[in-house]
Amino acid sequence: MKLLLGPINKNIINIINIINIINIINIINITPKVLLVIGLIINMILTAKFYNITFIDPIIVLVVLLLGIIIEHLYGVCLKKLYSKLAAAVLLVYFYIKVVSTWGIKSLQEYFAIIKETNIKIFYSQEIPIYDIFPVALLLVIFIIVLVFTADRKLLGNWSIIAQFIYLTYVSYYSKGNRIFYIILIILSTLYFSMNTYRRTKLQADRERFKFSVEAKKVCKNYIIASLAVFLIALGLVKVTGTKSLSELQEILRNNILKNVYTNMAKLYDISSYGFGDGDKLGGPLVANNEIMLRVKSDKAYYLRGTVKDYYTGEKWNITNSNYYIADRPDEKLLSRKVQEKLLGDALQYGFVEPKQITVYNERIKSTSLFTPYNTVLVISDKKNIGTTRDNSFMLLEKNIDYKYYNASFYESTTGFDNFEEFYNRNLKLDYGLILDNPENSTQAEYMKSLYWKYLQLPYNITDRTKELAKKIVSGGDGISHSLSIEGKIYRIMDFLRKNYTYETNVPNVPKGEEFTDYFLFELKKGYCTSFATAAVILCRLEGIPARYVEGFSMANTMDTDGLYVVRGNNAHAWCEVLVSAEYNLWAVLECTPPNYRGDSSIVVQGNKEIKMLLEKNDDKINLSKLIESEKDIGNKISALSSSFLETILKVGLVILLLLGFLLILYFSYQVIRDRKEVGRILKHNKINLLYYYIKKRLTALGIANSPNLSDQEYISSIIDKRLKEYLEEIIGIYEIEYYGDSSEVNNYDKKKYLKQIEEYIRGNQNIFSYIVKKYDLDIRAYLKNNIKEN
Numbered sequence: 001m002k003l004l005l006g007p008i009n010k011n012i013i014n015i016i017n018i019i020n021i022i023n024i025i026n027i028i029n030i031t032p033k034v035l036l037v038i039g040l041i042i043n044m045i046l047t048a049k050f051y052n053i054t055f056i057d058p059i060i061v062l063v064v065l066l067l068g069i070i071i072e073h074l075y076g077v078c079l080k081k082l083y084s085k086l087a088a089a090v091l092l093v094y095f096y097i098k099v100v101s102t103w104g105i106k107s108l109q110e111y112f113a114i115i116k117e118t119n120i121k122i123f124y125s126q127e128i129p130i131y132d133i134f135p136v137a138l139l140l141v142i143f144i145i146v147l148v149f150t151a152d153r154k155l156l157g158n159w160s161i162i163a164q165f166i167y168l169t170y171v172s173y174y175s176k177g178n179r180i181f182y183i184i185l186i187i188l189s190t191l192y193f194s195m196n197t198y199r200r201t202k203l204q205a206d207r208e209r210f211k212f213s214v215e216a217k218k219v220c221k222n223y224i225i226a227s228l229a230v231f232l233i234a235l236g237l238v239k240v241t242g243t244k245s246l247s248e249l250q251e252i253l254r255n256n257i258l259k260n261v262y263t264n265m266a267k268l269y270d271i272s273s274y275g276f277g278d279g280d281k282l283g284g285p286l287v288a289n290n291e292i293m294l295r296v297k298s299d300k301a302y303y304l305r306g307t308v309k310d311y312y313t314g315e316k317w318n319i320t321n322s323n324y325y326i327a328d329r330p331d332e333k334l335l336s337r338k339v340q341e342k343l344l345g346d347a348l349q350y351g352f353v354e355p356k357q358i359t360v361y362n363e364r365i366k367s368t369s370l371f372t373p374y375n376t377v378l379v380i381s382d383k384k385n386i387g388t389t390r391d392n393s394f395m396l397l398e399k400n401i402d403y404k405y406y407n408a409s410f411y412e413s414t415t416g417f418d419n420f421e422e423f424y425n426r427n428l429k430l431d432y433g434l435i436l437d438n439p440e441n442s443t444q445a446e447y448m449k450s451l452y453w454k455y456l457q458l459p460y461n462i463t464d465r466t467k468e469l470a471k472k473i474v475s476g477g478d479g480i481s482h483s484l485s486i487e488g489k490i491y492r493i494m495d496f497l498r499k500n501y502t503y504e505t506n507v508p509n510v511p512k513g514e515e516f517t518d519y520f521l522f523e524l525k526k527g528y529c530t531s532f533a534t535a536a537v538i539l540c541r542l543e544g545i546p547a548r549y550v551e552g553f554s555m556a557n558t559m560d561t562d563g564l565y566v567v568r569g570n571n572a573h574a575w576c577e578v579l580v581s582a583e584y585n586l587w588a589v590l591e592c593t594p595p596n597y598r599g600d601s602s603i604v605v606q607g608n609k610e611i612k613m614l615l616e617k618n619d620d621k622i623n624l625s626k627l628i629e630s631e632k633d634i635g636n637k638i639s640a641l642s643s644s645f646l647e648t649i650l651k652v653g654l655v656i657l658l659l660l661g662f663l664l665i666l667y668f669s670y671q672v673i674r675d676r677k678e679v680g681r682i683l684k685h686n687k688i689n690l691l692y693y694y695i696k697k698r699l700t701a702l703g704i705a706n707s708p709n710l711s712d713q714e715y716i717s718s719i720i721d722k723r724l725k726e727y728l729e730e731i732i733g734i735y736e737i738e739y740y741g742d743s744s745e746v747n748n749y750d751k752k753k754y755l756k757q758i759e760e761y762i763r764g765n766q767n768i769f770s771y772i773v774k775k776y777d778l779d780i781r782a783y784l785k786n787n788i789k790e791n
Helices: 002-050 060-077 082-102 108-123 132-151 157-174 177-207 216-241 252-266 337-350 420-425 443-456 463-472 486-500 518-525 529-542 609-617 631-643 647-686 689-701 712-717 724-740 751-764 768-773 776-790
Strands: 292-297 303-309 356-362 377-382 387-389 394-396 405-410 547-554 565-568 572-581 586-590
Touching: 002 060, 002 157, 002 177, 060 082, 060 132, 082 132, 108 132, 132 157, 132 776, 252 394, 292 572, 303 689, 337 586, 356 609, 377 387, 377 394, 394 486, 420 486, 420 572, 420 586, 463 486, 463 518, 486 529, 518 529, 529 547, 586 647, 647 689, 647 751, 689 724, 689 751, 712 724, 724 751, 751 768, 768 776
Parallel strands: none
Antiparallel strands: 292 356, 292 565, 303 547, 356 405, 377 405, 387 394, 547 572, 572 586
16 A cells, blocks of 8 residues: 555655646746736826826726737737738827827827927926826837836846836935835835846756755845945936926925925915904904004005905805915916917017016915915015915915015006906907817817816805896896896996995894805895805806905005005905906906995004015015016927937936946945955865866856766866866866865865966956956856855
8 A cells, every 4th residue: 555655645746846836937927017017007106196197097097008018918929920010010000190180189290299288387387187198198108018018028127127116216206295105116126126036047047057046135135235226326317317307307396395285275364364254154244453464565556366265155165276386487377478468468569578576575464375466477485485276376385384575476467357347348258168169078178177167166055046136137137138248247247246235344144044145145235345255256157157256455555654555454355256268267356346345544654664674675676587488488498408308318327327337346346255255265175176166167158068967077078178178187187086086195286276277268268348247247156155055
């Protein structure tokens, strides 16, 4: 029975070993690809965050990833013939052109226009909707995926991991909030690097038929060296180039302070702080605050916008937009010549128009809001970091909000574009085409609607009589529509509120359960600015007109002894804004509050000594002609950046070469020390066998075969060079005596002489570069270590 069970058990064990080997091989081959996929997804996520790319569908990301993998597999594995690869390439190009044309791109000029426009958006840290750049992004992403998986298939995946690692280090340097991705990719990179190195070494070992060992200490040490090298390269890229794509990257570093947005939003200006309501809901008596809040150096009184609110609950207004970006550059929309023409009219024919400027000095304001006129181009404060939104409202992003002053540069419209009453009187037309006239399935129309939908929001408790009143106002009072223009509808709403409602500060609280607008319009019929502004916004929205609620200050015509306008708490004001251009995001004041709301005073106000000192120091005007660039200038700048791209690449290449050179010197210094240590061990060994193994391996650098199937005499016979054969015959003679005979029969011999002879021979048959690289090859160290252990 034992005779039968023995072979069976042995066969079972062999089968289990074979299964285990197959499993290990599958894990080693499949797992790196899975790690690559995860790494690519992480890099896509970070790229979207880094470049502020929005509206990304995860399904599309996975489909594009799968498409790239299929294309790589098609070219790398399935297609062998050149003509089949060319045919597949033609087919892929055809499908890509179809996708691009479906996206509305008909020429290369339009294609490159997308790239140019994207670079401008990157330059100004604006949102980039994915469908705006999809044709370009699709090609780039698939190319990267194919490149990464091709490198993996050819066992060169470590280079792609290093490239991804450099990119992630580069991004994480500027994006502290994304450091978790950095940690994840370090873990993934470690696993992939180790597995891929194992695959390569295993393949080489199988080819050369020598054993190798994998040591955790050695893997960790090499990975630490590689990680340090990659980090230094990434840091070099950051410090030398300072660029993101073809645009400046410094803005991303400063965007780290955007982590204060949510904290600082809670401290935004709220008109209720100045006695206008109780903060929890609109309405109630107005308790005037006559304290001086701001002093303004200005040529005249302006509306100073503080906060823009868009969401109405039926009781109060809230803010839904928290998408702030750093406001250290002029507003992008004001760079467009078409926008300038709308705001300034014929003034542009004389060239660049310098914006107006005001300086706002803080006396008692404790909010993060910065109060600016309409069409503000740039705000510069004694506090470094300022944020802005698409609403053109500004906020401090510092933790300490006790600012002293700020300068605001703005364009005052000479065409009436920023004041609806003047806009209407000049017979100007609203530009709503992009959100009203386009077909429902139009990508651009859907995008424009996504920008303005929140300005049409209405709460569930808007009453039917409020809806009926809106229709009655715009129909001329008879309830019958007369195809009134949008401009006419807005004007009638303004006129109706001014003529039919009374300005009054001493009003009761809104009864519990009542909707604020309904109570004001039908029951109270009197109120102050918050009532008129809220009613105007709601009536406009009921007619499909984008409108929003704004709180700030309406400057009074009161000045102090230093010539500064004085802004008191009772100058706090709320008003309505209506959209006048959907394409260029331009809005106008719709002032529906009766004119007696202004708190002008003829009392002489004394100047503030501290502010007077700041006024004397802050007398220099900002020269915005150097900061504001037209659309053409931006195009030229992007072109210049493109033309200097080669120069940037050369700089990057130089940094990489210097770093690699430095690391190479360190590496070879370390290897030389190791080699001398190992050679010292060989020379101290009491037999010649280790020296013989070492010499045989060193001779593989000259292409001399080192097959384990050859006997020592056969190995000698394979040597053609007589001088080398003499060296080896002497060494083998000693080796055979020591191995098969009595080692005491061997006379004293000089190991150093034999080693020197072989090294001189190898050096004489190689150039210096090949000699150094092959002498300090890691495989030799592994081979030698194994043989030392065996002996």
